[in-house]
Amino acid sequence: MLYTENIVISQVLEFFGIFSGIEGEYGKMAPFKYGMNSQILDCTVRDGGLVNNWAFSVEFVQDLYEALNEAGVEYMEIGYKNSPRLLKSDGSEGPWRFLNDDFIRKVIPEKKRTKLSALVDIGRVDEADILPRSESPLDLIRVACYARDTEKAAELVRLFHDRGYETTINIMALSNVMDKELNESLAIIADSPVDYVYVVDSYGSLDPNDFRYLIEKFQRTLPNKKLGVHTHNNMQLAFANTLVAAQMGVELLDASVYGMGRAAGNTPTELLLAKLNKPQYEVRPVLGIIEKHMLKLREKDEWGYLIPDMITGMLDEHPRSAMGWRASEKRNCFVEFYDKLTTPEVYYK
Amino acid sequence: MLYTENIVISQVLEFFGIFSGIEGEYGKMAPFKYGMNSQILDCTVRDGGLVNNWAFSVEFVQDLYEALNEAGVEYMEIGYKNSPRLLKSDGSEGPWRFLNDDFIRKVIPEKKRTKLSALVDIGRVDEADILPRSESPLDLIRVACYARDTEKAAELVRLFHDRGYETTINIMALSNVMDKELNESLAIIADSPVDYVYVVDSYGSLDPNDFRYLIEKFQRTLPNKKLGVHTHNNMQLAFANTLVAAQMGVELLDASVYGMGRAAGNTPTELLLAKLNKPQYEVRPVLGIIEKHMLKLREKDEWGYLIPDMITGMLDEHPRSAMGWRASEKRNCFVEFYDKLTTPEVYYK
Numbered sequence: 001m002l003y004t005e006n007i008v009i010s011q012v013l014e015f016f017g018i019f020s021g022i023e024g025e026y027g028k029m030a031p032f033k034y035g036m037n038s039q040i041l042d043c044t045v046r047d048g049g050l051v052n053n054w055a056f057s058v059e060f061v062q063d064l065y066e067a068l069n070e071a072g073v074e075y076m077e078i079g080y081k082n083s084p085r086l087l088k089s090d091g092s093e094g095p096w097r098f099l100n101d102d103f104i105r106k107v108i109p110e111k112k113r114t115k116l117s118a119l120v121d122i123g124r125v126d127e128a129d130i131l132p133r134s135e136s137p138l139d140l141i142r143v144a145c146y147a148r149d150t151e152k153a154a155e156l157v158r159l160f161h162d163r164g165y166e167t168t169i170n171i172m173a174l175s176n177v178m179d180k181e182l183n184e185s186l187a188i189i190a191d192s193p194v195d196y197v198y199v200v201d202s203y204g205s206l207d208p209n210d211f212r213y214l215i216e217k218f219q220r221t222l223p224n225k226k227l228g229v230h231t232h233n234n235m236q237l238a239f240a241n242t243l244v245a246a247q248m249g250v251e252l253l254d255a256s257v258y259g260m261g262r263a264a265g266n267t268p269t270e271l272l273l274a275k276l277n278k279p280q281y282e283v284r285p286v287l288g289i290i291e292k293h294m295l296k297l298r299e300k301d302e303w304g305y306l307i308p309d310m311i312t313g314m315l316d317e318h319p320r321s322a323m324g325w326r327a328s329e330k331r332n333c334f335v336e337f338y339d340k341l342t343t344p345e346v347y348y349k
Numbered sequence: 350m351l352y353t354e355n356i357v358i359s360q361v362l363e364f365f366g367i368f369s370g371i372e373g374e375y376g377k378m379a380p381f382k383y384g385m386n387s388q389i390l391d392c393t394v395r396d397g398g399l400v401n402n403w404a405f406s407v408e409f410v411q412d413l414y415e416a417l418n419e420a421g422v423e424y425m426e427i428g429y430k431n432s433p434r435l436l437k438s439d440g441s442e443g444p445w446r447f448l449n450d451d452f453i454r455k456v457i458p459e460k461k462r463t464k465l466s467a468l469v470d471i472g473r474v475d476e477a478d479i480l481p482r483s484e485s486p487l488d489l490i491r492v493a494c495y496a497r498d499t500e501k502a503a504e505l506v507r508l509f510h511d512r513g514y515e516t517t518i519n520i521m522a523l524s525n526v527m528d529k530e531l532n533e534s535l536a537i538i539a540d541s542p543v544d545y546v547y548v549v550d551s552y553g554s555l556d557p558n559d560f561r562y563l564i565e566k567f568q569r570t571l572p573n574k575k576l577g578v579h580t581h582n583n584m585q586l587a588f589a590n591t592l593v594a595a596q597m598g599v600e601l602l603d604a605s606v607y608g609m610g611r612a613a614g615n616t617p618t619e620l621l622l623a624k625l626n627k628p629q630y631e632v633r634p635v636l637g638i639i640e641k642h643m644l645k646l647r648e649k650d651e652w653g654y655l656i657p658d659m660i661t662g663m664l665d666e667h668p669r670s671a672m673g674w675r676a677s678e679k680r681n682c683f684v685e686f687y688d689k690l691t692t693p694e695v696y697y698k
Contacts, residue, residue, distance in 0.1 A: 207589075207592060207624070208557065208589060208592070209596075233585075235588065235620060235623075235624070236582075236585060236587070236588045236589075236617070236620060237588060237589055238585070239584065239585045239586060239589075240556075240557060240585075240586055240588075240589030243556060243557070247558075259654075268585065268654075270656075270659065271584060271585060271659070271663075274584075274659070274663040275556070275584070275663070283663070283687075284684060284687055284688075287656060287660075287683040287684050287687050288683075288684050290656055290683055291656075291681055291682060291683045291684060295681055304654075305608075305653075305654075307619075307636060307639055307640075310619065310620070310623070311636075314620075314623040314624070314632070332640055332644055333640065334636040334637075334639055334640045335633060335636050335637050335640060338632075338633055338636055339633075
């Protein structure tokens with residue numbers, strides 16, 4: 001093809017906000033393979049803990065670790081590594097809320113292929129809790145922040161990086177961030193030693209075109225960083241959005257078994273295992289976890305496609321109002337909830 | 350742009366199997382608008398009837414019709430128009446299984462904006478049951494067939510067309526049809542008077558790239574026909590697949606309220622209403638139907654994301670084995686079901 005023709009093609013592709021990340025794949029005539037370069041991070045214990053106050057038994061976490069290993073899942077997020085002193089704890093939460101390295105080692109005395117990760121929040125971490133990686137069972141530490149706190153996140157990341165961990169920055173609620181602010185965040189991140197940068201759909205309001213747009217932007221702005229995606233299923237688009245990421249070469253894909261996660265939950269791990277074109281993946285062990293554990297957990301606590309969560313998703317809002325509504329006696333009064341959220345002047349009544 | 354550049358662009362787009370249907374939209378710089386040219390066909394009563402043996406009350410169907418009208422939904426499928434003489438009836442099914450025109454008129458004495466449709470199966474229709482459209486409450490008759498029966502479907506379509514109805518042909522189980530056979534079917538359809546031709550994902554096994562590929566093929570092969578899509582949610586991709594269709598300009602989008610339909614169910618009507626860029630659509634009336642009726646229906650009968658249905662979806666099989674499994678005492682033994690379906694030599698044990 002002529003040089004000018006190549007330019008035109010690039011412009012067309014760029015206009016559509018797609019495929020920029022897989023031009024190499026296009027060259028290989030395999031544009032529709034999913035996830036050859038992707039790894040799965042299962043966050044059932046961490047994000048699912050937001051549903052059940054981290055009341056997972058040790059047996060559950062051990063069974064999950066074994067199953068994820070057998071399934072070929074690369075990372076298991078075993079909880080939060082925040083400090084109970086810095087985050088008001090009433091003592092009711094399970095041990096995965098404030099991870100302790102010695103405890104992790106008791107739960108998983110022998111680590112196999114699947115690496116362990118933990119999430120921290122800005123301002124909730126006690127540096128003294130973070131041992132050098134060589135002395136810790138953790139491999140990856142992820143920092144969640146809002147765009148306004150990117151400087152603080154980058155500072156934390158440097159600490160973890162210096163202590164030997166793999167690191168991520170997960171900017172939350174991207175759908176509510178102005179482009180100007182996001183560009184400033186990405187500039188800070190470009191200068192940090194972070195390994196993975198996440199596109200996070202906190203409100204479950206983004207669709208596959210939105211993900212293409214954001215991933216393309218991140219890839220263009222951060223050519224030396226690997227990327228990740230974290231999705232929510234409020235609009236039943238979590239899995240489809242994750243497939244877009246896999247197709248564009250995003251390196252880390254968050255998922256949780258049976259979709260267990262806050263409100264509408266996440267991309268189901270079992271669907272990624274069934275669909276991604278990676279020979280090592282096996283869905284069968286995770287089906288065993290669903291059968292043995294998840295059905296019982298779902299009877300006790302709720303997550304998944306629930307109408308109030310769908311409503312906050314379509315309105316691009318935090319699901320906290322939906323979760324509060326579901327906890328009230330009006331839990332199934334969907335029209336009233338919808339009216340509340342779409343009628344600003346009565347919202348605070 | 351030069352002529353050669355345009356050719357190149359078309360070739361690139363064609364290679365990716367996308368956007369062929371919205372080149373006009375691209376010209377208007379609005380490629381990511383969903384469904385400006387699409388209409389919704391709600392098939393809750395018809396496909397949902399496969400879940401509950403059509404045991405919907407008259408009140409339910411009347412409430413649904415009112416709500417769909419208020420929501421701006423263009424078509425409501427009120428059931429099957431097969432003959433009870435040609436399809437063994439044990440008399441246990443609800444009246445929406447074998448629609449009678451007089452009965453429809455009693456249920457919906459005053460038709461509003463929302464048109465009425467019915468589905469028929471090959472070999473199950475008594476021509477004498479089909480009045481001229483001017484004497485019938487029905488507007489649209491849809492013919493479902495497997496590819497091998499396309500000739501018969503085209504014959505039926507001609508009958509309905511001659512009696513004044515809008516018509517569709519829905520070739521089922523496209524994922525299990527060889528390209529050679531599909532091309533023969535499409536050639537027959539091209540010569541028929543049918544208005545809409547459907548891409549049907551009977552097994553819920555197709556992903557957004559598969560839909561792009563099929564829709565592009567149908568658009569190229571049938572330039573004078575309008576298209577429709579019917580999706581199933583086994584892999585949680587029904588809504589994402591429908592959005593691809595809407596973006597490509599597909600004219601009829603099937604959906605059901607709260608996703609009620611066989612096995613994993615369909616694209617939820619409420620999600621389409623919330624997402625499509627069509628000013629007339631209102632999600633609120635359908636939220637009212639979910640609140641008043643669907644939760645109770647879901648307590649009595651099951652549909653949605655259930656693991657056996659996910660397994661038949663990933664294996665690209667008819668969900669009948671999953672439905673049978675769910676009706677057995679082993680309903681939650683997912684690993685055993687998976688082993689059965691992936692170990693051919695024990696399948697018939």
